[in-house]
Amino acid sequence: MSPGPDDDAAAGGCPFGHGALVPADGADGADDAITHHDALLDFSGEMSYGDYLHLDQVLGAQHPLSPDHNEMLFIVQHQTSELWMKLMLHELRAAIDALRADRLPAGFKMLARVSRILEQLVHAWDVLATMTPPEYSAIRAHLARSSGFQSWQYRCIEFGLGNKNGAMLRPHAHRPDLLAIVDAAWRAPSLYDEALRLLARRGLPVPASHLDRDWTRPYAASDAVEAAWLVVYRDPEAHWDLYQLGEELADLEDAFRLWRFRHLTTVERIIGHKRGTGGTSGVGYLRRMLDTVLFPEIWKLRTDL
Ligand code: HEM
Numbered sequence: 001m002s003p004g005p006d007d008d009a010a011a012g013g014c015p016f017g018h019g020a021l022v023p024a025d026g027a028d029g030a031d032d033a034i035t036h037h038d039a040l041l042d043f044s045g046e047m048s049y050g051d052y053l054h055l056d057q058v059l060g061a062q063h064p065l066s067p068d069h070n071e072m073l074f075i076v077q078h079q080t081s082e083l084w085m086k087l088m089l090h091e092l093r094a095a096i097d098a099l100r101a102d103r104l105p106a107g108f109k110m111l112a113r114v115s116r117i118l119e120q121l122v123h124a125w126d127v128l129a130t131m132t133p134p135e136y137s138a139i140r141a142h143l144a145r146s147s148g149f150q151s152w153q154y155r156c157i158e159f160g161l162g163n164k165n166g167a168m169l170r171p172h173a174h175r176p177d178l179l180a181i182v183d184a185a186w187r188a189p190s191l192y193d194e195a196l197r198l199l200a201r202r203g204l205p206v207p208a209s210h211l212d213r214d215w216t217r218p219y220a221a222s223d224a225v226e227a228a229w230l231v232v233y234r235d236p237e238a239h240w241d242l243y244q245l246g247e248e249l250a251d252l253e254d255a256f257r258l259w260r261f262r263h264l265t266t267v268e269r270i271i272g273h274k275r276g277t278g279g280t281s282g283v284g285y286l287r288r289m290l291d292t293v294l295f296p297e298i299w300k301l302r303t304d305l
Pocket of ligand 1: 077078081082128131136147148149150151154263267270271275276277278279280281282283285286289
């Protein structure tokens with residue numbers, strides 16, 4: 001029998017077959033330094049890769065509830081999405097702060113990163129799409145009523161992007177610590193609200209109704225806001241950074257729409273029109289969410305320009 005990856009790893013070599021193995025006696029001579037490209041091999045007194053990344057916790061957090069082989073895919077897909085959402089929120093909050101402080105280049109960098117993360121998550125659906133309806137059925141009962149609908153990070157992202165809906169706080173009522181975080185995102189001005197306040201600081205005619213309002217209310221599209229953006233888009237040279245901001249917003253919403261669409265199509269191929277574990281109509285609900293428009297004037301101005 002050929003040695004398995006664990007045998008190599010136990011011997012100190014790369015489990016994927018790269019590089020050489022540590023000699024069985026663990027000798028630590030000059031030849032070894034050459035063989036191992038001077039890599040440090042003794043971590044008894046040093047912080048290792050796994051220590052730094054807390055891999056024991058991260059890789060110890062997959063606990064399938066069914067005996068089914070495919071549940072690991074389902075868990076890893078959700079957990080990796082949550083990790084990317086964690087980074088997205090980190091960048092989105094910092095981007096909102098940057099706009100508020102008129103630090104546009106820093107904000108652009110972060111917004112570009114959010115868009116690239118979303119693109120990454122769009123491609124991730126291809127992995128989940130390898131799950132067939134019978135494979136999902138084998139684990140469905142074990143999921144009980146849990147659903148991505150209850151993702152507090154996702155809700156903070158939606159709120160941060162301006163898709164406010166107070167009803168979405170309710171799934172978090174049983175966790176006051178998380179509820180406080182989602183509630184704060186609901187009450188705060190969104191990325192787009194801060195973008196409009198920035199336009200106003202630059203002397204563009206944004207109506208007062210859109211500069212200070214009850215931020216928990218859904219955003220209401222406005223011809224006057226569109227008129228302000230049109231000033232920017234009719235003379236990009238004169239307003240280059242605001243023009244760039246408008247296009248960063250378009251990039252972000254474009255990527256988010258693709259994520260929503262791939263979620264919908266992946267869900268449809270796996271569960272058809274069955275109800276969701278979260279209790280909604282499933283595909284019908286996700287299809288309605290596709291109609292969400294986060295930055296309406298950024299899209300409308302393309303028709304009116
Ligand atoms: C087999 C895989 C999946 C199925 C069948 C599925 C199904 C659904 C359904 C039916 C909904 C509507 C709410 C409900 O009634 O449950 C939903 C919502 C949601 N799902 Fe999934 N999903 C899957 C994978 C994922 C993955 C990998 C993520 C990534 C985190 C995710 C994130 C979400 C989010 C954030 C919502 C809320 C969307 C919103 O409110 O607009 N889902 N999912």
